[in-house]
Amino acid sequence: MAPSFPLPSLHDPLLPLQEQLRVVQQRLEALDLGITRIAFVHHDAHTDLLATYGETGTEGGPESSHPSFEPRALAAVPSLGQLRDGRQARVLNDLERELDPTSEHSRWLLAQGWRASLTLPLFNRHSLLGFLFLDSTRAGAFDPRAMAALEPHLEVLLLRISSHFSGMASLHGTLQLLLEIADLRDRETAAHMERVSLYSRLIALQLDNHQQRPADFSENIYRFAAFHDVGKVGIPDRILLKPGPLCREERLEMESHVLIGMALVERVIAAMELEEDGSVDLLRQVVAHHHERLDGSGYPAGLRGEEVSLAGRIVAVADLYDALTQARAYKPAFSESHAVQMLRSMVQAGKLDGECVEALLLNDERRQAILLGHAAAQPG
Numbered sequence: 536m537a538p539s540f541p542l543p544s545l546h547d548p549l550l551p552l553q554e555q556l557r558v559v560q561q562r563l564e565a566l567d568l569g570i571t572r573i574a575f576v577h578h579d580a581h582t583d584l585l586a587t588y589g590e591t592g593t594e595g596g597p598e599s600s601h602p603s604f605e606p607r608a609l610a611a612v613p614s615l616g617q618l619r620d621g622r623q624a625r626v627l628n629d630l631e632r633e634l635d636p637t638s639e640h641s642r643w644l645l646a647q648g649w650r651a652s653l654t655l656p657l658f659n660r661h662s663l664l665g666f667l668f669l670d671s672t673r674a675g676a677f678d679p680r681a682m683a684a685l686e687p688h689l690e691v692l693l694l695r696i697s698s699h700f701s702g703m704a705s706l707h708g709t710l711q712l713l714l715e716i717a718d719l720r721d722r723e724t725a726a727h728m729e730r731v732s733l734y735s736r737l738i739a740l741q742l743d744n745h746q747q748r749p750a751d752f753s754e755n756i757y758r759f760a761a762f763h764d765v766g767k768v769g770i771p772d773r774i775l776l777k778p779g780p781l782c783r784e785e786r787l788e789m790e791s792h793v794l795i796g797m798a799l800v801e802r803v804i805a806a807m808e809l810e811e812d813g814s815v816d817l818l819r820q821v822v823a824h825h826h827e828r829l830d831g832s833g834y835p836a837g838l839r840g841e842e843v844s845l846a847g848r849i850v851a852v853a854d855l856y857d858a859l860t861q862a863r864a865y866k867p868a869f870s871e872s873h874a875v876q877m878l879r880s881m882v883q884a885g886k887l888d889g890e891c892v893e894a895l896l897l898n899d900e901r902r903q904a905i906l907l908g909h910a911a912a913q914p915g
């Protein structure tokens with residue numbers, strides 16, 4: 536009988552990107568090039584933002600996620616822009632000599648022990664997917680022979696990364712289309728969705744321990760937060776557009792948007808065979824938990840404390856802050872200070888996550904840029 540072997544784990548397209556990078560890094564050990572880190576930084580064509588999506592090895596690297604890294608515009612990193620335009624890889628084989636010794640970032644990079652780096656722009660047909668960073672502890676690691684040996688591994692990575700992002704792009708596109716067909720983007724306004732996404736990312740990035748979460752946490756929150764109210768496609772206009780307060784029955788019907796949204800999202804995820812893709816869990820949590828309150832007074836499940844996912848807690852704060860600071864059919868816009876006061880009193884009452892609220896309030900400048908609608912293309 537012929538011997539049988541398990542399929543290599545990289546053939547599992549549901550393996551999170553982070554894990555796929557790890558598998559490739561392990562394989563690269565056989566090449567003995569001293570590569571201790573691989574990172575993928577995604578480029579969002581819509582916002583021009585770069586954000587780390589997966590990373591192995593010690594933290595940090597060129598233009599990638601060192602401890603203070605936050606999403607930033609590709610336009611602000613000309614060296615990467617050049618690689619995109621020229622469709623070229625960049626090899627730095629002697630970081631000690633080639634990096635600017637006066638830059639704090641360079642000093643930090645060298646302190647991590649890296650001596651050579653390879654940066655590759657990845658393309659899906661014509662559009663830029665992002666940049667792949669490989670760092671080696673050995674000066675001169677990326678010589679022509681090493682580059683030839685690396686090629687098949689890089690091809691595999693490109694395929695995996697592009698299939699991951701096409702899955703996410705289809706999911707995003709389908710949900711967006713659903714909102715557009717239901718005309719919900721006009722009513723609830725596209726601006727509300729965008730602001731809730733931006734506030735949510737701001738919170739995710741400002742949370743104290745954000746380094747401990749997966750590299751793509753804040754970006755996935757940003758992508759999925761916009762769909763927190765997708766279930767409103769199933770709520771009749773007489774309730775959705777009612778200018779005055781809702782009666783009890785109407786309120787209950789309005790609240791059913793969470794259950795409708797959960798069922799809808801599950802159908803879309805199943806239709807795309809993304810059920811086991813770890814990153815769609817955040818979408819599920821955002822939709823299911825954004826009206827839960829930590830004291831159990833929320834809906835639909837009346838979850839308490841830690842039962843409410845972090846994604847749900849973040850989006851709850853972002854959604855409330857936006858509802859308070861914007862005019863709605865049934866209320867005027869409250870001042871910033873009044874809104875802040877209300878959020879803090881909800882924290883004291885045990886309803887909202889205090890860390891999420893304080894994370895939102897940490898950076899006045901960024902929060903206000905979002906509030907005033909100046910932040911659409913800016914990092915959260």
Ligand SMILES: [Fe+2]
Binds near residue numbers: 763825
């Ligand atoms: Fe909602």
Ligand SMILES: [Fe+2]
Binds near residue numbers: 727731763764854
């Ligand atoms: Fe909302």
